[in-house]
Amino acid sequence: MGGEVLGFAVAGLAAYAADLALFLWLRGPLGQDPITAKAVSFLAGCTVAYLGNALGTYRRRAVALREYAVFLAVNAAGAVVQLLCLLVSHHGLGFTSARADTxxxxxxxxxxxTCLRFWGTRTLVFRIPSREVAEEEARTSWTG
Structure with a gap:
């Protein structure tokens, strides 16, 4: 599982870099509004993460268009978690400084x-067929 976590992290870092670079380019030189820029950069980042996981981390598992849609949903759920943390802290608990928001x-x-995205990617997107699950668990379990 360590290799899986590392692969997921590498794909995530590449996705973050793509998201950030595209957002800054859209907001800066192209002068797009922040919501449009973030929506486009979010989709680009999700695509980079999906491709990194499909072609790297989970390359031995079946991949189809359905998985991409589920991957987008899992990433959107992760974005909601981040927004909820900010909402609770800023509006619920009254921590309103820039540092607290960060x-x-x-x-x-x-x-x-990230924990939700890892679980969702592993469990819902690139899931192992049941026979393979049993074989993997048998290989990785410690019998003492």
């Missing part, structure tokens, strides 16, 4: 969202 949205929110 810690709640990009710190705690990102950690929780």
């Amino acid at each position: 810690v709640s949205g990009l710190g705690l929110g990102m950690v929780l969202a």
Whole structure:
């Protein structure tokens, strides 16, 4: 599972870089509004992450268009988790400084969202067929 986590992290870092670079380019030189820029950069980042996982981390598992749709849904759920952390901290608990927003949205929110994305990607998107699950568990279990 360590290789799986590492592969997921590498794909995620590449996706983050694509998301950030595209957002900055759309907002800066192209002068797009922030919502449009973020929507486009989010989809680009999701696509990079999906391709990194489909062609790298989970390359031995079946991949189809259905998985891409589920992958987008899992990533959208992760984005909601980040927004909820920010909402609770900023509006619910009254922590309104820029630092508090960063810690709640990009710190705690990102950690929780990444855990959700890893679980969703592994369980819902690139799931192992049941026979393979049993074989993998048998290979990786410790029998003492």
